[in-house]
């Protein structure tokens with residue numbers, strides 16, 4: 438009863454006390470797992486949650502490819518992770534996920550099977566901008582670039598005995614309804630709201646994880662949100678929020694925990710496209726007004742395929 442009330446409060450669920458309360462029901466051995474031989478790709482591995490997701494996989498023996506737009510920054514993180522120890526391998530690859538050419542170049546040069554792909558890279562833009570591919574920056578970074586990467590790596594994920602795909606979304610998505618028109622409209626010259634643009638992409642990621650599961654259940658697709666974690670991204674994108682909540686924010690490792698669990702734990706082998714928080718599936722709506730129709734979901738799929746230049750029926754090859 439008290440737990441339900443605290444969870445409904447949001448603050449005392451997304452914050453560090455929420456993590457500690459929820460962690461009491463975590464199964465002790467869920468992450469006692471040997472990932473040797475598993476090939477895991479993590480985008481945005483150079484900062485915040487991405488560092489901790491990488492650490493969580495690497496220290497359990499996985500071979501982790503760190504997909505970073507800033508290679509020297511990625512290499513510095515890699516050196517620190519190697520110093521801390523781990524039995525797997527770590528390699529940094531240059532990928533700007535907001536840029537189709539960069540995503541294509543990476544996918545063309547990356548050989549071998551992919552067991553795990555974690556779409557962690559994300560941005561909450563402070564101002565409106567449009568990428569070379571004609572997309573608003575948050576849409577390109579959080580949604581369409583990752584979708585292109587998923588598509589290009591799909592045959593290599595299907596070569597895995599247990600492929601897992603994790604989208605790092607946000608609790609902010611609860612405030613927005615799926616709005617495909619708005620996602621692909623040019624950002625307004627005046628009155629751009631990065632928080633809304635971001636939350637729309639995070640809603641779309643959650644729907645996309647469900648759509649991928651419905652269409653291709655062989656790949657274990659999921660989305661998750663980390664709660665509120667103290668990362669460089671929160672500090673720079675939401676400085677006032679950070680100043681107000683600093684004392685109660687989760688550590689990056691606490692924020693990353695559910696993504697690591699989804700990527701690695703036998704207990705998370707069948708996430709069924711669902712949206713997770715603190716290792717538990719969540720309702721994807723808190724407000725009736727955010728519920729989308731089946732037609733809107735289909736429209737998202739078609740729009741994403743159109744943007745990456747793939748026939749909607751041909752995504753899976």
Ligand SMILES: NC(=O)c1ccc[n+]([C@@H]2O[C@H](COP(=O)([O-])OP(=O)(O)OC[C@H]3O[C@@H](n4cnc5c(N)ncnc54)[C@H](OP(=O)(O)O)[C@@H]3O)[C@@H](O)[C@H]2O)c1
Pocket residue numbers: 480481482483484485486487504505506507510532533534535536556557558559560578605606607608609662663664665666667668669670671692
């Ligand atoms: N922290 C939270 O409380 C929180 C809450 C909800 C959701 N999230 C989500 O968690 C994920 C990680 O966020 P974070 O808090 O760890 O933020 P962060 O510290 O800013 O890390 C974001 C990572 O994404 C990378 N990135 C951004 N744009 C990229 C691009 N175009 N190509 C490749 N990499 C790019 C960044 O690279 P650089 O190092 O080069 O900047 C960085 O490694 C995001 O998807 C975010 O939306 C976080």
